[in-house]
Amino acid sequence: MDDAGLSVPVAARGLTKTFGSFRAVDDVDFQVQPGEAFGFLGPNGAGKSSTMRMIGCVSPRTAGDLTVFGLDPTRDGSTIRARLGVVPQEDALDVELNVRENLYVYGRFFDLKRSEIRRRTEELLEFTQLTERADDRVEPLSGGMKRRLTIARALINQPDLVLLDEPTTGLDPQARHLVWDRLYRLKQQGATLILTTHYMDEAEQLCDRLVVMDNGRIVDDGSPRALIDRHCTKEVVELRLAATTDLERSAGHLRRDGLEVEVLPDRILIYADDGEAALSFADGVGLRPESALIRRSTLEDVFLALTGRTLVEAG
Amino acid sequence: MTTPIGHRRYPSVGSVQPPAGTWTTPRFVRVVEYHLVGYRRMWRGSIVRIVISPILYLLSMGIGVGSLVDQRGAVDLAGGSYLAFVAPGLMAAAAMQSASAASLYPVLASVKWLRTAYGQVGTPLRPVDLVVGLQAWFAILALAAAIFFTLVLAVFGVVASPLVVLAPLATVLGGLSFSAPLAAWAMSQQDDHKFSVVFRLIVLPMFLLSGVFFPVEQLPAPLEAVAVVAPLWHTIELTRGLTLGTAGMSDFFHVAVLVAYVIAGCLYGKRTYTRRLYP
């Protein structure tokens, strides 16, 4: 195959997408390397899905450059998509077909041979732990099973690059862990993954490198660890105060004494390398929280530091 | 003391009464209101169906084919002209068709795709209120359509009797004799695979063979026996008699048959609705 294409799965420069006067994706640059798991972290509406759709060759870009496997999505859409596996945000399974037929019909869309599809189907059902449901209808499957089937379907053509848009949104915790486990194994096998998420734990677990998006722009990029080190202290103290407390005034007390503080609608966050020390300091200025929690900094805190908003609130 | 938002204080024992201002009318009326509110957004399509299509059928079949039939005059038709024969039949058939269309997909949608019926039985409404409410709503729609159709008949000059004022009621009854059993059956379905079969094997054969376009006496005996069981035939006989002034005692029999279809349909509906909504 073309070496240039394989060496850079996706490269974007000045990539822009507008809908009318709304700039969904605004002049972003990024490169995805072979074999890495690359993430877009940001709240709903940050432009992640629009970017994914452009990479998936189903949304013409408004401006800028974009190559996938070194090819132009506008001109070579079919050729590119033949090498992609796409897990969309909504499962988009074919409810008129059963589990096995979903994989079969989808495989035919890639011009795969019937015998090849049958062989891959058994492997993929095994991999996604759906073998026992192979001949069942799709509709009654649980959310987690549907998502796993969507993942199996995306892998039917042995893609060089897998696009996952919010792979675990809407799943219960147990189902999420199962999906993460499968994706992690995929990653270990050397697959190149691009995923979008607004869950910081998902990004931390799966991504080697990620970009933080907000309002269509990339606000920073790096590995999860590097981003945390760059923007946050080691630990965070979360204080929940009584409903009658004036949070801004309490925060003012803490800030006056040189602490880095964020006020959220329901709590106060104190950033400190030593959480215990910060907590006893808060106690010293007379704060009496209903509950206090000391934890490690996460990507959620990175996002807050970069945009002044939480991932959930911003959506 | 401020009033709590969104909930009332839990009543003390012995004072469990409905809050003031609820349930002053029969419950099924609420269901009719519900359909009325939804209808405001979709009347456009049904106007085409109710107002324009009957006129087109009358023009094409009544006058177009009629010109061929009357020029020959081989068979003595009630009312004389083919137009006068076909017109009341088309009125009855129109009621059947809109009743069937409204009873299948919307009913299944309310438990399968939209799931609005589950929301409704989460209130004091019972499944049977949904059954009666839906049929009452259909009756209102069908009456409006039938009155309009009757006026069209008058304009085309085929009305021959003052009894015609009863024709819309006959047509409404005929429509309900379809919608009640079909809505009940639709509620028992898991998907819509069999719906098109209902149209092909029940609605369309009745439309074509049970007396709209020609007298059922022309059918071979076994087919005629089937046709006279069909609710559409009874509706047509009633409507035709009232329009053309040939009504007689036998029409009470037609009314009785149609009423029986409606009652049986509602009872069946009570069963299927209850099974589906209180699983």
Place this chain on the structure above:
Amino acid sequence: MNASGVVAALIPGSSHRWAHVVARNYASTRSAWFATVTGAFEPFLFLASIGIGVSVLVGDVDVDGRTYDYTTFVAPAMLASAAMNGAITEASFNTFGKLRWHRIYHSMTATPLTPTDIAVGEIVYAQLRGTLYSTIFLLAMVVLGLVESWWAVLALPAAVLIGVAFSAAGLAVVTVLRTWQDIDLIVFGQMLLFLFSATFYPLSVYPEPIQMVAQLSPLFHGANLCRDLVLGTVGWYNLINVAVLLGMTVVCSRLAARRFTSLLYK
């Protein structure tokens, strides 16, 4: 030239992959075989209603100096109407649901399939069932003695052409509809064509100005073509019939492909 070659010549940008869409639809309707079988029944009901009922009332029909039994006169128009109705129903109702609610097309666009391939696949599939019905119906017409000429062999391709033209039109229209209520407009158009395309009586029944209007109806051209082939009264006018249906196919399928592209590639 094979089938996809012909299609690619008519509709730029289509590949052989439309065949996979046809295969997908076929797989999804296998469970609904009963509906498929009963669909074949439909034109026979019309034929029975006319043969047993209306033809007794009408008797014979005179067209251009020849006299036909009414059933013989109407049957070819039923063939054309059935081809139209089958194609429109399949292309509009089924596709509308897929386009607006199910996300089947969105998962198709994640594969090498293009929106044009999807549109072509739907058009081809929509008239397949109609073709099956037309074949059965034409055979029944032979058995019932309603066919008067060997030209009738060409009535089958004519019915397929009608089917393709109306699936393309149905698909193009469905892409601009928003709600199920809008679908009523399609049903209305279908009824208008069915009733006023000289299907149930000769064109001469209409007043002169309406005769002109009726000749704008594509179903009139379909019915006229089928009737002339089945009755053996073929003439130069039939070339116009074919041209109208072919033109409609090309224009509407290109339109449908373009609309699919703008709906699926946002």
